Amino acid sequence: MSACDMTARTVLVTGAASGIGLACARLLLADNANVVAMDLQAERMASEFARSGDRLVRFAGDFSRPEDCAGAVAAAIERFGALDAVTHWGAAHSSARWDELDADECNRTMAVNVTGTFLIAQAAARHMVARRRGAIVLCTSTSVSFGVTGGRGQGGPAYVASKGAVIALTRSFARAFGPCGVRVNAVSPGITETPMIGGYTEEQRSEMVKRFPLGRFGTPEEVASAGIFLISDRASFITGEILQVNGGSNFV
Numbered sequence: 001m002s003a004c005d006m007t008a009r010t011v012l013v014t015g016a017a018s019g020i021g022l023a024c025a026r027l028l029l030a031d032n033a034n035v036v037a038m039d040l041q042a043e044r045m046a047s048e049f050a051r052s053g054d055r056l057v058r059f060a061g062d063f064s065r066p067e068d069c070a071g072a073v074a075a076a077i078e079r080f081g082a083l084d085a086v087t088h089w090g091a092a093h094s095s096a097r098w099d100e101l102d103a104d105e106c107n108r109t110m111a112v113n114v115t116g117t118f119l120i121a122q123a124a125a126r127h128m129v130a131r132r133r134g135a136i137v138l139c140t141s142t143s144v145s146f147g148v149t150g151g152r153g154q155g156g157p158a159y160v161a162s163k164g165a166v167i168a169l170t171r172s173f174a175r176a177f178g179p180c181g182v183r184v185n186a187v188s189p190g191i192t193e194t195p196m197i198g199g200y201t202e203e204q205r206s207e208m209v210k211r212f213p214l215g216r217f218g219t220p221e222e223v224a225s226a227g228i229f230l231i232s233d234r235a236s237f238i239t240g241e242i243l244q245v246n247g248g249s250n251f252v
């Protein structure tokens, strides 16, 4: 048995085609979970999960659309009988600075990162609350505490505001769903080696890594592991919590 036994648990993983979501889906499959992998990028999922076997369902969809969220939850129930947990990693990035950001980009970022987070949690909770069990992990960002300003690949005001809203949603959901046996937490990653930080220059990277007492950025697996812990029974008395996974970079 692994530290977090996921055998026969069914987990919906969003953002599963790339970065932390992809690492999470792979770790869960290795831990014998059933996985519904959701992402906009159907082809990328098809190639990443080409040999993943019958414990994986690929669901190409957009979690900012309520019908796709309901469809992903229904796919889990149809194939595996129930949905035990959601790890919601998918998000849109926005690097525009305050003087470049327009209403369209701001609204798009909010629609994906705030409304989308609400919708995926709502769709899962409709099922979980009726079963009186379940766990949901959302994803915020260390950039909320820094107040990053954008430019050259870094999160700007739309991104950081959307990730701040995820903290508020985590606490609101934890209070609403807790009496029904459903836990809700968030992981707050620091800089993690995924395509999302592909816009950083070498100069930026060597400047930013100085903030990390561990002397490096995180790996997608290290962040995903924290999410898996939070949906596991090892975290059975944790709800409404924001777990920092950032190599100590938020207190330097």
Ligand SMILES: NC(=O)c1ccc[n+]([C@@H]2O[C@H](COP(=O)([O-])OP(=O)(O)OC[C@H]3O[C@@H](n4cnc5c(N)ncnc54)[C@H](O)[C@@H]3O)[C@@H](O)[C@H]2O)c1
Residues within 6 Å of the ligand: 014, 015, 016, 017, 018, 019, 020, 021, 038, 039, 040, 041, 061, 062, 063, 064, 088, 089, 090, 091, 092, 112, 116, 139, 140, 141, 142, 143, 188, 189, 190, 191, 192, 193, 194, 195, 196, 197
């Ligand atoms: N990488 C970092 O340094 C970092 C730091 C802090 C927080 N985060 C957060 O970690 C999470 C994972 O980020 P990542 O670095 O793995 O990013 P990534 O860009 O590698 O992957 C994000 C995935 O989400 C998918 N996606 C985006 N919008 C979608 C939608 N509407 N419906 C379905 N899928 C959608 C994308 O197609 C992509 O596959 C995000 O919530 C991000 O904000 C990342």
